[in-house]
Amino acid sequence: MTVKKRKLIVLTVAICLVLALVIWIAWGNTALELNTYSLSCESLPNAFDGFRIAHVSDLHNAQMGEGNADLLQILQDSNPDIIAITGDLIDSRNTDLQVAIAFVQEAVKIAPCYYVTGNHEARIEEYPSLRSAMEEAGVIVLEDEKTQIQFNGETITIIGVNDPIFTPGYQSELAEILMTESLAKLHSPQEDGFTILLSHRPRLFDVYVQSGIDLVLSGHAHGGQFRLPFVGGVYVPSQGLFPKYDAGLFTKGNTNMIVSRGIGNSAFPFRINNRPEVILIELHAC
Numbered sequence: 001m002t003v004k005k006r007k008l009i010v011l012t013v014a015i016c017l018v019l020a021l022v023i024w025i026a027w028g029n030t031a032l033e034l035n036t037y038s039l040s041c042e043s044l045p046n047a048f049d050g051f052r053i054a055h056v057s058d059l060h061n062a063q064m065g066e067g068n069a070d071l072l073q074i075l076q077d078s079n080p081d082i083i084a085i086t087g088d089l090i091d092s093r094n095t096d097l098q099v100a101i102a103f104v105q106e107a108v109k110i111a112p113c114y115y116v117t118g119n120h121e122a123r124i125e126e127y128p129s130l131r132s133a134m135e136e137a138g139v140i141v142l143e144d145e146k147t148q149i150q151f152n153g154e155t156i157t158i159i160g161v162n163d164p165i166f167t168p169g170y171q172s173e174l175a176e177i178l179m180t181e182s183l184a185k186l187h188s189p190q191e192d193g194f195t196i197l198l199s200h201r202p203r204l205f206d207v208y209v210q211s212g213i214d215l216v217l218s219g220h221a222h223g224g225q226f227r228l229p230f231v232g233g234v235y236v237p238s239q240g241l242f243p244k245y246d247a248g249l250f251t252k253g254n255t256n257m258i259v260s261r262g263i264g265n266s267a268f269p270f271r272i273n274n275r276p277e278v279i280l281i282e283l284h285a286c
Contacts, residue, residue: 025270025272028271028272029271029276032074032263032277033276034074034078034277036281037249037281038281038284039215039256039282039283039284040285040286041214041286043193043194043214044284044285045193045285046285047152047154048154048156049284050282051081051151051283052080052081052283053082053084053196053281053283054078054080054084054278054279054280055084055086055217055258055280056260056263056279057085057086057088057200057217057220057260057262058086058118058220058222058263058264058266059089059262059263059264060088060090060091060266061091061095061100061264062265062276067102067106068099068102078280080110080111080280081111082114083107083110083112084196084217085104085114085198086116086218086219087116087120087121087163088262088264089104089115090120090121092120093267097129101130101134104134105137107139108138108139113139114139114158115139115160115198116141116160116199116200118200118220119165119220121163141160142160143160143162144182144185144186156193156195157187157193158196158197158198159196159198159213160197161183162182176204179201179207183197183208183213187212189212194214195212196214197213197216198218199216199218200218201218201238202220202221202245202257203238203239203243203245205245205252205255205257209252209253214254214256215256215281216256216257216258217258217279217281218257218259218260219259219260219262220262221236221243221247221259221261223247223274224246224247224274225268226271226272226273227247227272227273227274228273232246232247245257246259246261247261260279261274262276263278
């Protein structure tokens, strides 16, 4: 075999490998998947045994299928009792309110939707318009508020906290203090019973535990953007390299936190080994 022929073979193989990598990354950024968690909870009322929560986070104006048809189909097929949306529905770098509004207008037809803000909502001047449109569509927007969910004659509490960046003069080192103060005002474990907290930022898990929350739904971390086998996420801005709370289920004491890898992207335009996800949680009474 001539040197020229060997070089041509090597070049051809290299091009094929690059093309395969590009195709795999493109597929991995659009192949939306459903991940299911089953949680047994001591304080959950018996009436809520089997209660199903679909969790959507960090859409960032992405569209999974035309008009988010793929995302909506997964939600429809999941047959949830409620849908929790934990922030960054839009992207502050490339904001398209209509994509976000069109999604929630269809999502509320599937199940009651509960929404909390993320850091990207805090960065856009149009957030009041987005909030008004969501409320008009029937979304329950929780801005440092709580409400009760009634099911089969019994109730649980759902709390939604604004992302800390909404606080004037916010600095990252104040996040724990601000969240502690917010939850102290909002939550009484004795009065609220089983409580679900919607909060965009997972790194405040210790605050959620100390506040006596039963179940936290969070996002923000994008699964670490790049995921390594057997290691997990590589980097999250608020947590640094190899973040502790990148994705999945975390448990401490009586508190469970489920962190969504999210759906869209923001500053970095693609993910690696980190498919976008919808989460389905099924609650069971012990």
